[in-house]
Amino acid sequence: MIAAQLLTHFDRLADAPDAIPRLRRFILDLAVRGRLVPQDPNDEPASELLKRIAAEKKRMVEAGKVRKPKMIILVNETEIPFMLPTNWRWSQIAEIGLLSPRNETTDDTLASFVPMPMIAADYGEASNHEVRRWGDIKGGYTHFAEGDVGLAKITPCFQNGKSTVFRDLTGGVGSGTTELHVVRPLFVNPNFVLLFLKCPYFIETGIPIMTGTAGQKRVPTEYFAYSPFPLPPLAEQHRIVAKADELMALCDRLEATQAERETTRNRMATASLARLNAPDPDPATFQIHIAFAFNNFTPLTT
Template sequence: MLNKIQSKKEELIKNGKLKSSKPLPKVTVEEEPFSLPKGWIWARFGDATINRDGERIPLSKKEREIKEKIYDYYGASGIIDKVDSFLFETPLLLIGEDGANLISRSTPIAFIATGKYWVNNHAHVVDSYDLTVLKYLSLYINAINLEPYLTGSAQPKLNQAKLNMIVVALPPYSIMKELIDKVDSLNSLCDQWELEVRSQQKHIETLRNKVLNDALQGLLVPQNNEEESANVLLKKIKAKKEQLIKAKVIKKSKSLPPIEENEIPHKLPSGWIWVRIGDIAQINPRNAIDDDLEVGFVPMTLIEDGYSGKHTSETRKWSEIKKGFTHFQENDIAIAKITPCFENKKSAIMKDLANGYGAGTTELHIVRPFHDYVLVDYLMCLFKSNTFIEKGVQTYTGTAGQQRISKDFIENYVIGLPPIEEQHRIVEKVNTVWETINEIENNIVKAK
């Protein structure tokens, strides 16, 4: 096979289609990573291939914008655009020449391009004896560690000289075909498996949302008519508000509109009452904190864990972060307001903060319920529910790519408020069911 590749090279050189190059060094015993089966040989990548990098032509984004979108335009990690002409029309092996993907491998480094297509100067273009050899080499390059052949640290690069020096284990041609067929078969099984896993994950997500919806409708735990009704609870919240306003702890806010009949999605159990979130919580409150106090600083990205949420934080002096940041304190709820974080249910209860106070980026809304009467864990049932997320998405404001959930949406959102004792029972039940759901989820293979 190597002799046939060499003959093909010599023919291309004779016809002026390929430049002559000096022979590559033989593979030494020290370079051989393992012993090979009978009939296999170690060879340099450059000996088994014909490099066609000289036929590549890069086109700038501005140049591509004015071209009709017909043929695939390839870069280091695959198709990145379409153009109105093509450079190649036979299947060839493309290998990423530069970029972080050479180390991270978030997408395949080597891939077969088919049809009529254009390639820029960020992907090596490789030919060989036939498509079978190219497919095998693609599998091989994607399977090995390429770091010994890379140059540069900030911007890794696999130049042509280093590519040609890669040590390759070459089997007989018939074995190549068998290996490719076997990998194709296994990949097909993996694809089927991944579809099944995604289906299971979808069912689990549906189950989670069903639990949250049942919790918010009073269907998860029994009611007790002897408990103090939410109506009395709301009166206590209003009295607490007035007390805090009088003491100048909080500012007086505008009255929220009465709840209209068309805003009520379902019937409430006995003892419950419809309220707006702004009736039972402060939205984006400010804190008065000593400048020298060490407090928690929470980045925008919140780490979810169950419906209650978890977050990561670091410690900074309040004087360093008090201006231009979102303020919060222990047991406040933070909700990401920028898309796509909001759609991914990025919300969490702020816990274990240094000295009980913290700050985060401005892309967070803060909800501070009146804790004696409203449990933060009960409100989290709402903020993690698909119903809340879907309604929020419909209210996005701002330009594309910079859309946000407004404070008004959260403040005016209508929620059923149960008696405080029932809130405790609901939270306890949700936690118990969540543990079971998590156990089920952990027993399936997660699709990436």
């Protein structure tokens, strides 16, 4: 089912039990499989994008801005979880960005501090931050900057989908909980990376390989950095993110409508019960109230 078909049946699908959370997961799944928007043969293929990323990393290493990254091992065909469109490529988070980046700024710089409770679980929900002096938060915490992508690596935050693109950071830099994996994408839309980190495939595949004791299990760096990552052409990444945002906004509106409908239903049920518990002295009116409650029993109670 492509996005157009999904939109056609959106309202009807949303009435099913637990529908909207399942719709959100379905949208994420379509996004990373190349089924949310049509492919454009005129897009620069992902293979060329990977060449530009590699060239930029080489330039940064030669300029002394970053250390030489670990050698990337190509994704083995046996590791490929699903088929991709022809102009996509299987890659890895480590290949498309810089892992665990560090910030350099003065101690008096005002920056953002992000503890785990401020990291959003739902796609489209912005994370919050506190404003602190960089000198107070630069040590002992995970660094990130504007546009970086962070993944909560500890249970139950990983299972709950806690991940974020760091936006609107004070001073453009920040630090936060040590329970984060962070990547700084190069020439890749950070929100597409976020779609992948929140998609059911990535989370469900990662849960069994978490390490540690119960209640303190963590996603290994190797899983975050070197798992197969479906890379679309950059132009398609932008289209996917725009369509995902559109559909998630529809989900938001449907949730609001459902909540309003639920509130109205509860008020009607309460009013009907009140009329039955305190009958109208007029027998004819009381009979009308009984008939209303009887005829609407299912919609009032389900």
